[in-house]
Amino acid sequence: MTAYLVTILILASISAIVALGLNIQWGVAGLVNFGVVGFYSVGAYATAIVALGGGGAWGGLLAGVLASAVLSALIALLTVRLTDDYLAIVALGLAEVVRLVLLNEAWLTGGPLGISGIPRPFAGLVTEANYPVLLLGMILLALAATLLFAEALVRSPFGRALRAVRDDDTVAAALGKDALSLRIKAFAAGGAIIGLAGALHAFYITYIDPSQFTSIVTAYAFMAVIAGGRGSNIGLIIGAGSIMALLEATRFLKDFIPFLDGTKLAALRLAMIGAGIVLLLIFRPQGAMAEPRLSARASRPEAELKPDRLSERKVLPHAS
Amino acid sequence: MIAQLILNGLVTGAIVALPALALTLTFAILKFPNFAIGAMLTMGAYCGWMLNALFGLSLPAATALAAGAMAIVAVAVDKLVFTHLRDREGLTLLVASMGVAFVLENVCRFAFGNDARNLDIAVARPIRWHGLRVNHEQVITGGAVVACLLVLFVIVRFTPLGRAMRAVADNPSLAAARGIERNVVVAVAWCLVGILCALAGTLIALDRAIDPLMGWNYQINVFAAAILGGLGSLFGAVIGALVIGVVEELSTLVIPTNYRQAIAFAMIVILLLLRPQGLFGKVAIRK
Numbered sequence: 001m002t003a004y005l006v007t008i009l010i011l012a013s014i015s016a017i018v019a020l021g022l023n024i025q026w027g028v029a030g031l032v033n034f035g036v037v038g039f040y041s042v043g044a045y046a047t048a049i050v051a052l053g054g055g056g057a058w059g060g061l062l063a064g065v066l067a068s069a070v071l072s073a074l075i076a077l078l079t080v081r082l083t084d085d086y087l088a089i090v091a092l093g094l095a096e097v098v099r100l101v102l103l104n105e106a107w108l109t110g111g112p113l114g115i116s117g118i119p120r121p122f123a124g125l126v127t128e129a130n131y132p133v134l135l136l137g138m139i140l141l142a143l144a145a146t147l148l149f150a151e152a153l154v155r156s157p158f159g160r161a162l163r164a165v166r167d168d169d170t171v172a173a174a175l176g177k178d179a180l181s182l183r184i185k186a187f188a189a190g191g192a193i194i195g196l197a198g199a200l201h202a203f204y205i206t207y208i209d210p211s212q213f214t215s216i217v218t219a220y221a222f223m224a225v226i227a228g229g230r231g232s233n234i235g236l237i238i239g240a241g242s243i244m245a246l247l248e249a250t251r252f253l254k255d256f257i258p259f260l261d262g263t264k265l266a267a268l269r270l271a272m273i274g275a276g277i278v279l280l281l282i283f284r285p286q287g288a289m290a291e292p293r294l295s296a297r298a299s300r301p302e303a304e305l306k307p308d309r310l311s312e313r314k315v316l317p318h319a320s
Numbered sequence: 321m322i323a324q325l326i327l328n329g330l331v332t333g334a335i336v337a338l339p340a341l342a343l344t345l346t347f348a349i350l351k352f353p354n355f356a357i358g359a360m361l362t363m364g365a366y367c368g369w370m371l372n373a374l375f376g377l378s379l380p381a382a383t384a385l386a387a388g389a390m391a392i393v394a395v396a397v398d399k400l401v402f403t404h405l406r407d408r409e410g411l412t413l414l415v416a417s418m419g420v421a422f423v424l425e426n427v428c429r430f431a432f433g434n435d436a437r438n439l440d441i442a443v444a445r446p447i448r449w450h451g452l453r454v455n456h457e458q459v460i461t462g463g464a465v466v467a468c469l470l471v472l473f474v475i476v477r478f479t480p481l482g483r484a485m486r487a488v489a490d491n492p493s494l495a496a497a498r499g500i501e502r503n504v505v506v507a508v509a510w511c512l513v514g515i516l517c518a519l520a521g522t523l524i525a526l527d528r529a530i531d532p533l534m535g536w537n538y539q540i541n542v543f544a545a546a547i548l549g550g551l552g553s554l555f556g557a558v559i560g561a562l563v564i565g566v567v568e569e570l571s572t573l574v575i576p577t578n579y580r581q582a583i584a585f586a587m588i589v590i591l592l593l594l595r596p597q598g599l600f601g602k603v604a605i606r607k
Contacts (some may be wrong), residue, residue, distance in 0.1 A: 011383045078589060081601055085414065086412055086596070093540045100579055215536075222419075271427060
């Protein structure tokens with residue numbers, strides 16, 4: 001039972017870190033990243049490859065974070081000519097390409113078989129059986145550090161500038177903010193955090209293959225960010241935690257409903273996440289907790305309830 | 321050899337043209353990219369397969385019924401989801417459409433599992449024509465797509481409904497001021513989306529097996545086609561789809577076939593860097 005609880009806590013914490021990363025990109029900066037799983041797998045694979053290639057666990061961790069951050073910055077750079085709407089499809093496409101590379105470049109990634117025997121940090125300190133508890137401690141520390149970083153970022157001048165760019169980039173540009181550079185920084189910072197989560201995934205499982213990295217990672221992250229409230233980090237942790245608990249609970253459905261097999265259960269979970277995303281967007285777009293704001297707007301409740309209206313704009317080519 | 325590849329590319333491109341049209345149509349009228357397009361394709365294919373392989377209907381009948389069913393699904397999705405989000409920003413709708421995609425795809429997976437399914441059709445010998453090998457499926461696909469494009473063209477170009485659709489796409493408030501019922505136009509557009517997706521899904525199923533990820537695998541190509549054509553331009557979407565189909569086939573001459581799916585992504589990236597408005601789109605205006 002303890003082992004099961006540790007597993008759940010580890011998985012929930014890793015999901016929460018992914019969601020914190022997405023929250024910087026989407027929640028704060030308004031950049032929709034449908035390719036979360038791509039960056040997550042890049043983080044995990046870079047960690048595994050460098051760790052096994054002589055970099056050790058810590059070298060691997062650093063490589064995972066950096067690889068995901070650099071890739072994120074490059075992708076965000078593509079929006080130099082057009083707006084964020086296109087970023088969604090580019091990120092989705094990138095995740096597909098990453099999947100193709102993982103499957104086909106066997107010399108680097110092990111192909112469909114993946115990579116096993118990934119070294120873990122501090123592995124010599126405790127026995128193999130007790131290691132998950134130590135790892136949970138480290139992951140919780142990483143989660144706390146990420147949370148502090150994200151909170152500091154949201155409340156910093158940089159965070160305010162990001163929100164300004166998100167809500168109206170023309171006004172932000174008129175006030176001297178470099179929208180492109182802000183977007184790239186935000187996307188890279190979020191990407192680094194998602195890469196960190198990927199690295200932790202590699203340390204926990206110690207064996208990675210492409211089948212572990214499916215769109216459910218992306219779905220989880222979006223659900224957690226929406227449930228917690230876009231831009232609110234504390235709300236998001238609560239959101240990620242409750243989703244994990246809810247989804248874990250569906251595991252027990254198998255005992256009551258005999259015709260549910262693994263595939264049906266997985267399908268049911270993903271459908272529930274999809275429905276959850278839609279319902280929350282319709283009925284509670286502000287999430288569990290609203291975004292912290294310093295502006296006078298906070299005193300006008302009607303503006304807070306419909307934050308989306310503020311940023312409505314037409315940015316794409318029109319119909320001909 | 322090259323002529324054969326171009327022919328194959330044109331046929332696969334023709335199939336992609338249908339969902340690309342659906343994508344560009346909703347974009348023109350509702351101003352958001354519908355990420356559920358791939359899942360709608362999958363569901364359309366399953367509808368066609370169910371009617372054909374399980375209930376024994378002929379392929380044309382199964383396709384027609386599937387198209388009707390998907391039209392209802394698409395309108396229902398709009399009524400249940402997108403109407404409530406109509407006055408929100410584009411990004412909210414985009415994320416919601418991804419949520420819809422998860423639901424539709426997994427309804428199919430829940431009902432039919434991950435196994436690949438095949439339509440109940442007779443396998444026929446390919447036709448030889450001037451050294452080209454033409455499958456019966458390719459003939460059916462070509463004919464069906466051309467017929468579908470003609471009908472769509474007539475609807476959009478010459479009927480009052482088409483005029484209303486173009487008016488709403490151009491300027492919703494002006495269209496409303498002229499007494500055009502936006503809700504009707506939107507519902508009709510979703511009907512067309514459902515029909516196009518069901519048709520494309522069944523046509524893909526003619527050529528390969530149906531599985532829950534089938535539409536997902538076409539998603540990038542559909543977006544690439546629509547973006548290449550200039551998102552919002554119906555004519556452009558068709559040309560974009562054909563270009564991408566041909567380029568993808570020809571690319572197998574120089575890059576490993578495993579990376580075929582990466583071609584559409586590469587084309588999106590190149591386009592965004594060089595000509596973000598696409599081939600036939602107008603220059604974007606930032607407001």
